[in-house]
Amino acid sequence: MANLLAVDDEPAVLALINNILHKAGHTVRTVSEPTQVLNMQLGTYDLILLDVMMPKMDGFALCRKIRSQVDCPILFLTAKAMENDVVNGLGEGADDFIIKPFGAGELRARIDAHLRRERRERRNVLCTGEVHFNLSGKEITIQDVPIPLTKSEYEICEFLARNRGQVFSKDKIYESVFGFNGESDSSTIVEHIKNVRAKLAKRQISPVETVWGIGYRWK
CATH class of the missing domain: 3.40.50.2300 (Response regulator)
Known part of the structure; x- marks a missing residue:
């Protein structure tokens, strides 16, 4: 259990x-x-x-x-x-x-x-270290300060955080977040993650890790 x-x-x-x-x-x-x-x-x-x-x-x-x-x-x-x-x-x-x-x-x-x-709390809230996800409000906060992510950036972060420690290729992230009918392609994941890292770095946080030759994971 x-x-x-x-x-x-x-x-x-x-x-x-x-x-x-x-x-x-x-x-x-x-x-x-x-x-x-x-x-x-x-x-x-x-x-x-x-x-x-x-x-x-x-x-x-x-x-x-x-x-x-x-x-x-x-x-x-x-x-x-x-x-x-x-x-x-x-x-x-x-x-x-x-x-x-x-x-x-x-x-x-x-x-x-x-x-x-x-289990009840995680239906609405997900916490990984200092990063807090408001799942219903689709918002990330660090020490109660909201992080201004786009919808796509938030969805990528939530997907990785929900599967903390697992490594995903950019293709798998794109498929899981945007589906098979997404309007772009997996190369956009690299740019989204670059933007996420820049925004989180302003709060001295760097939870998204690159696993070279494989993909990304939430530490």
């Missing part, structure tokens, strides 16, 4: 999480060394679980480092229930806390609730 990442330095806790969520139909990757997460491709995960108390790097610090790379919910697993810990964690970009020890039912229910909310 969903692709989840769980980070905890206790193997027994990771085994419990994997068992509970695997039975619920989810795919779970478990990591016991928090610093390894910094070198992972995190955009494929639908939700991330982070233990708070870990050696070398605690969950708060790890959340702070990865939050700009992911839009998915981040939930802390912690034995700490003190109010200042909750405030600290939410301030670092977390979405919720699950207090240890937790039951199987609670873990499944809390995760499923966040996944449902995420």
Whole structure:
């Protein structure tokens, strides 16, 4: 159902999480060394679980480092229930806390609730890092500042962002955005992407990457 990442330095806790969520139909990757997460491709995960108390790097610090790379919910697993810990964690970009020890039912229910909310939000909003798509309004904003894209430029960006990480040739982008009956040809994609990059660069953002000899992707 969903692709989840769980980070905890206790193997027994990771085994419990994997068992509970695997039975619920989810795919779970478990990591016991928090610093390894910094070198992972995190955009494929639908939700991330982070233990708070870990050696070398605690969950708060790890959340702070990865939050700009992911839009998915981040939930802390912690034995700490003190109010200042909750405030600290939410301030670092977390979405919720699950207090240890937790039951199987609670873990499944809390995760499923966040996944449902995420699906509802993405019907109208798509976020990739600092770039926010208003899907119904066909508008991109960065830090609440609208980016003046043409209709074609917006459609190209939305297509690439919805398929983040995948590489598409200019022919495939043209076909997917404009259809087989488009009035131009795939060479216009190069010019559109050039214009998109120039507009996003004014906000110090460069999410459209060229994969030489193949095409483009949204990082």
